[in-house]
Amino acid sequence: MGASNWGMVWTAIMPLAVILYYFFRKKYKDQRVSSTLFWQEQMKELQASPYLKKLQHHLLFYLQLAALLLCVLALLGPFSESETLAGNDFIFVVDTSATMLAGSPSHFEKHQQEMKSLAAQAGGKPVSIVTTGASPEVVVRNEQNLDAIEQAVDQLAVSYEKAEMEQTILFADTLAANDSTVIHIFTDTLDRDLLANKTDQSYKVHGVSETLRNLAIQQFGLSETEDGVRGIVQLVNDSDETLSALVRLSAGATEKTVEVELAAAEELLVPFEELPADKNWQATVDVRDDYAADNTMATYLAPPGNAVVIDSALHELIASGFRSLDLDVRLADTAQLQPDSGLPVVTNQSELLEGAVPILLIGRNDETAFEVSGQIETQEHPLFAYAELEEVYVSELYPPFDGYETIALISGQPFIQVSPVGDIVVLSDVESTDWPLFPSFPLFLWSAMNSLSGDEEFLGFFQPNEHRSVSLASDTGEWEIFKDGDYSHSYIEGEGPFIAPSEPGVYEVIGDAETKTLIVQLASEEKTLTAGSSYTMGVAETAQDTVRFSFVPFIILLILLLVAVEWEVYRRGIETR
Known part of the structure; x- marks a missing residue:
């Protein structure tokens, strides 16, 4: 007064x-x-x-x-008079990664209260709020109304994805108006080295020094054996004390449990033998710790899809196209194309179709090609979700297979077909087309590999909020995503990349009469808790330290x-x- x-x-x-x-x-x-x-x-x-x-x-x-x-x-x-924050305007960088859910109340809730308190001390100076992640987002920009700032803070939520703090700080730097801007970073821990070379800005890190107990499922995998399915759960005790836990594996009506005890900083592999051949499995660890987000992990029993066997008699451009997809390309002689590994095979040997091995047939060895001209017309199919063929030139075609579904034509003649068992047939040699010159060629090979090596009912493993191109095609072009029967959001084909849900778990992706399974898993970095500290780096040019109310x-x-x-x-x- x-x-x-x-x-x-x-x-x-x-x-x-x-x-x-x-x-x-x-x-x-x-x-x-x-x-x-x-x-x-x-x-x-x-x-x-x-x-x-x-x-x-x-x-x-x-x-x-x-x-x-x-x-x-x-x-x-x-x-x-009351104390106000040093600086003329402020940027709040908010860590929304999964580890912010640790503690009770959580680190995130504590930071929300701290942000409100600091906003009240800003004295009407502009405040911006930026959330972390692969794509940092500006929640509010240069807001001076305290009620609006508090409302924005209340609406913040954990996104579960990796913080990507370095690129988020770089993004926040671009929002700084001048040297008097102070960037407040709300996180659990931040390495000082990330700010060591930033001398032109002022940073205030609000860390968490509390040491918490945490036992995490680091990895969970399944493999098929002669006696059934074998599961392995890798546990890590990220604590300073011994923790006892109950590990549970469940799929449908099947459930198996094992009691374990892990010493401080101990890692343990927990095997489960002779499991039934269900595809969707979930591992859960019941333990009294301070972080529950890494106590559950789901997986899917799917065939391997990171390698392909290619007939060495085919054109080298085919092998180059698969190598560009970071796949393990294995060349084999025509006479040795009977692998027992279950890997997809790329060849022109028609006699291998509809066998035990998934086949991508490019050309035919049992027929003579004929000349053709015209533009390619494609049907609605996941193979063409990202591969447009309208401008591709094809000079010759082979006769089609009877009983196969035709998904692409040239002047009414079948160009690409799909067998009843899922084999893919391209009725032309690579030498008879300029397709390898177009980006659609490796995209088509990628879609074909997903169709041949994967399970059509399984869309894949994703990290929270991950952006990825997926092969989805339906008559309506719309897919709805559900978790435990509750609607999450929708994906419209052609409107940008597919965005995975934020919360880890098993999701159903439903379009028309087709249903696919999607699994969202935490990143490994979000399964470790590290105590941090609060500190200040850089010096801001402050205009005043108090605010006066008349x-x-x-x-x-x-x-x-x-x-x-x-x-x-x-x-x-x-x-x-």
Whole structure:
């Protein structure tokens, strides 16, 4: 509290003058006395307390005196001061990774309260809020309204994806208006080396020094054996004390459990033998720790899809196209194309179709090609989700297979077919087309590999909010995503990449009459808790350290109210005369 204009204290003589005026003002009124015998008694009563009686019968006086006192107070300029943040504008970088859910209350909830407190101390200075992730997002920009800032903070949510703090800080740097901008980073831990070379900006890191208990499922995998399915759960005790836990594996009505105990910083592999051949499995660890997001992990029993066997007699461009997809390309002689590994085979040997091995047939060895001309017309199919063939030139085609589905034509002649068992047939040699010159060629090979080596009902493993191209095609072009029967969001084909849900778990992707399974898993970095600290780096040019709130506007409102009441009292007094 203070006053900005003490020189106006002399105005206090004005209410004193009013008081003196009322004390000594003479006022006469008619007084009827019934007898001279009572005259002395009446005078004694009036002279006993003349000043007090004057004051008691003058409401107008009180109102005028109160208004004058408030005027004097307003002229003194009363105000209150409170501490404000150093800097002229602020950027809040908010870590929304999964580890911010650790603790009770969570680190994220504590940071939300801290952000509100700092925003209140900003004193109306601009505040921007940026969330972390692969694509940092600006929640508010240069906001000065405290209510709007608090509402934005309340609406923040954990996205579960990796923080990507380095690129988020670089993004926040681009929002800084000048050297007086202070960037507040709200996270659990941040390496000082990330800010060591940033001398042109001021950073305030709000870390968490609390050491928590955590037992995480680091990895969970399944493999097929002669005795059934084998599962292995890798546990890591990321704590300073021994923890006991119950590991549970479940799929449908099947459930198996194992009790374990892990010492501090211990890793343990927990095997599960002779499991039934279900595809969707979930591992859960029941343990009393401070971080639940890494206590559950789902997986899918799918065939391997990272390698392909290519007939060495085919053109080298085919092998080059697969190598560009970072696949393990294995060349084999035509006579040795009977692998027992179950890997997809790329060849022109028609006799291998509809066998035990998935086949991508390019050309035919049992027929003669004929000339063709015209533009390629494609049907709705996942193989063409990202591979457009309209501009591809094809000079020769082979005769089609009877009973196969035709998904691409040239002048009414089948160009690409799909067998009843899922084999893919391209009825042309690479030498008879300019397809390898187009980006659609490796994209088609990628889609073909996904179709041949993977399970058509399984869309894949994703990290939270991961953007990825997927092979999805339906008549309506819309896919709805559900988790445990609850709607999550929709994906429209052709409107950008597919975006995975943020929360880990098993999801169903439903389009028309087709349903696919999608699994979202936490990144390995989000399964380790590390105690951090709070610190400051860089120096900001601060304009002021306190903010001043004046009481004068409120005093003026009170004076106006008193004047209104005084007028009403005066009006009523006139009417009663």
